[in-house]
Amino acid sequence: MIIIMRISKASQRAAAKEATHARIVAVAARAIRRSGYDGVGVADIMKEAGLTHGAFYAHFASREAMLVEAARQACAESASVATGVAASAPPEQVVAAMLGAYLSKTHADQAETGCPLAALGSETARQAPEVRRVTTRHIKEMVDLLARQSPDWGQPQAHAQALVAISTMVGALLLSRAVDDPALADGLRSAALKHLTPTHD
Template sequence: MKRSSPGAKEATHDRIVEAAARAIRRSGYNGTGVADIMKAAGLTHGGFYAHFESREAMLAEAADRAGRESVELMERIAAVTPPDQALQRMAQAYLSKEHLESIETGCATAALGSEMPRQVPAVRRAATRRIKEMIDLVSRQMPDWGQPSAHERALATVSVMVGALILARAVDDPRLSDALREAALKQLSVPAN
């Protein structure tokens, strides 16, 4: 029996987590089966337990990956934008039509937030950590960063952005969807793109 190298096993593990991160955002936690994820990763179902103790362990890693990708995108935007425009650019990207239509690669919180209360502690812990990172990132874009008021405004800003995206994705009326995103940007004092 041929054994794979540690690097190959890590690459395979990463491929499974990537497939799971896409799947949970697309179909939700309960709509995501191990067999489907393994198939999407180009593997057989039988190899799953060589990488994870349980489905829940895989879901926790997938939640962490999906949340990390969201935070990293916003960090990249902030890094290449003048500081006084970073929050505006982040909000515009988050509430863009492109992000609206990219559920399986977009913000995990907007895709999965309503399912979180019913998840195992490890999944909730991973999601909570990434939500805190997003709030901290938004807070650092505030002119009064470091003050309690900046953190409070960051909490509200993230809440408005996530809530608007959830609602914009929920409705079947494209004009209402656009209006929800545009109203959120206006309330955040960020011009729509």
């Protein structure tokens, strides 16, 4: 009985630590998209997560290790949204639905929960190799997801078209967030959407 109780308590502690770790990563994933990699400090992350600064090293070996996990979480969240949009749209409307959701004003206004490529793309080249590797994998996954919707899937042109689409989507979203003219911001996203979906009304 004592052994069972000890195992149970150990399991509860492990589960609690895992939940706390996940909370820190979730906070950091939002923070890097909101403030950039260089704008994220350990103390601020821990405070936002409701934890002490000293507890950080029970979960991560370094700030860089946390940033890698935060980048991975941000990419996973973005991929999940894209996959959900694709799954919920009729087959003939999947591409238009994905592009429309990505280039929407709602997405543009929600940087801290949106695509990490647009939020962090210009900074990623200066990050640790592990962060760049996470980003590279995410880009490949998004290109593949988009290419699979093409009737030419399996052919080189489907991959090339997906590369152009991803580049256009991310660039348009990034620029629309950068400008201080709402009409220009809307115009950038709208022009990109019309370019990528010529039949879009």
